[in-house]
Amino acid sequence: MPPKKATNAAKSTSTRRQVREPQPNDEPTPQPNTDLIHVDIIDSIRQELNAAINSDDFCTNLICKLVPAIAEAVKEKVCKEIHDTFQLELSKKQKQLDDAREEICQLRRDLTATQDSADRQEQYSRRNCLRIQGIPESPGESTDELVINLATEKLNVTLTPGEIDRSHRISPRPRANNIANATRPRAIIVKLTSYNTRDRIYRARTSLKGTRIYINEDLTRRNQELFARARKHERVNRSWTLDGKIFVIDGNDHKHHIANTEDLARLR
Numbered sequence: 001m002p003p004k005k006a007t008n009a010a011k012s013t014s015t016r017r018q019v020r021e022p023q024p025n026d027e028p029t030p031q032p033n034t035d036l037i038h039v040d041i042i043d044s045i046r047q048e049l050n051a052a053i054n055s056d057d058f059c060t061n062l063i064c065k066l067v068p069a070i071a072e073a074v075k076e077k078v079c080k081e082i083h084d085t086f087q088l089e090l091s092k093k094q095k096q097l098d099d100a101r102e103e104i105c106q107l108r109r110d111l112t113a114t115q116d117s118a119d120r121q122e123q124y125s126r127r128n129c130l131r132i133q134g135i136p137e138s139p140g141e142s143t144d145e146l147v148i149n150l151a152t153e154k155l156n157v158t159l160t161p162g163e164i165d166r167s168h169r170i171s172p173r174p175r176a177n178n179i180a181n182a183t184r185p186r187a188i189i190v191k192l193t194s195y196n197t198r199d200r201i202y203r204a205r206t207s208l209k210g211t212r213i214y215i216n217e218d219l220t221r222r223n224q225e226l227f228a229r230a231r232k233h234e235r236v237n238r239s240w241t242l243d244g245k246i247f248v249i250d251g252n253d254h255k256h257h258i259a260n261t262e263d264l265a266r267l268r
Contacts, residue, residue, distance in 0.1 A: 115222075116259075116260075119220050119222050119223070120244075122220045123219070123220050123223060123244035124244070126217075126218040126219070126220070126244065127195055127198070127243065127244065128165070128191050128192045128193070128194065128195055128197075128198045129189060129190065129191045129192075129198070129217075129218035130189070130190050130192070130198060130201060130202060130215055130216070130217065130218060131187045131188070131189055131215070131216045131217070131218050132147065132150065132187060132188045132189075132190065132213065132214070132215050133185075133187040133188075133213065133214045133215075133216070134185065134211070134212045134213035134214055135150065135185060135188060135213060136185050137169065137185045137186065143167040143168055143169060143188050143190070144161060144164050144167050144190075146167075146188065147159070147164060147167055147188065147190045148160075148161065148164070150213070151201055151204075154207060154208055154211065154213070155201060155204040155205070155207050155208070156204065156207065157200050157201055157204050159197070159201070162193070163192055163193050163194070163197045164190060164191075164192060164193070165191040165192060165193050166190075166191050167188055167189065167190035167191070168188070168189060169186040169187070169188055169189075170186050170187050170188075170189060171186070189218060201215065202215060202217065216241070217241045217242075217243075217244060219241065219244060220244075223241075223244060223246065226246060226258065226260070226261065226264075227239065227241060227246050229261070229264060230246055230248050230258050230264060233248070233264055233267065235250050235251050235267045235268065236248045236249070236250060236267065237249050237250065237251060237253075245257060245259075246258040246259075248267070250267050250268070252268075
């Protein structure tokens with residue numbers, strides 16, 4: 001057995017001697033030039049790109065892709081500019097419209113104020129006048145005498161011819177749809193020489209209750225229409241005029257001065 005161990009050791013030594021170690025005079029193994037490889041690769045890529053760019057398919061594909069993109073970009077730009085311009089013009093027009101509306105509202109307010117002022121002046125000019133309805137008509141009558149007789153006999157108010165400025169029936173006779181209206185006597189308008197005389201007669205009108213004769217203030221057309229609407233208003237229990245002004249009592253027994261239709265609309 002010992003001789004076998006020596007043989008194995010000899011074999012191992014012999015194997016290690018077979019590996020050749022490099023000698024000083026050996027030439028180095030040549031290495032590849034990476035710079036040349038990079039240049040070749042770049043040249044190859046450039047050639048491929050040039051070939052692709054110069055091909056008809058490339059141009060066609062490029063155009064097909066670029067044209068829609070450019071068109072979409074231009075469309076968005078144009079649409080934005082149009083939208084901005086439209087919004088600017090719309091803002092200008094809206095301001096002009098608002099200014100015009102405000103001007104119209106102001107003109108309406110001015111017109112209403114002018115109409116109110118003119119109506120007040122006209123109503124003031126009628127402050128000495130009264131309208132008497134229900135006195136029968138007769139040929140050749142004197143309306144002055146009819147008014148004097150009414151004042152003394154029905155109202156217990158002394159009235160002289162000198163206190164009457166003028167009087168007359170309203171003319172022409174109002175149109176009527178039936179015989180009763182056609183034969184109804186026309187109202188008498190009387191203008192007194194003083195407001196005090198007119199006021200004495202007007203305050204005594206309650207004595208005519210049940211006689212079908214009525215004494216009213218001589219209202220302007222506008223006030224006549226407003227007074228008629230006030231009398232028919234569902235929330236008005238009582239209405240009257242005093243010195244050309246309209247007053248009502250509502251369902252809550254509250255007194256209101258009615259100067260226009262807005263005042264009627266505010267009644268509760």
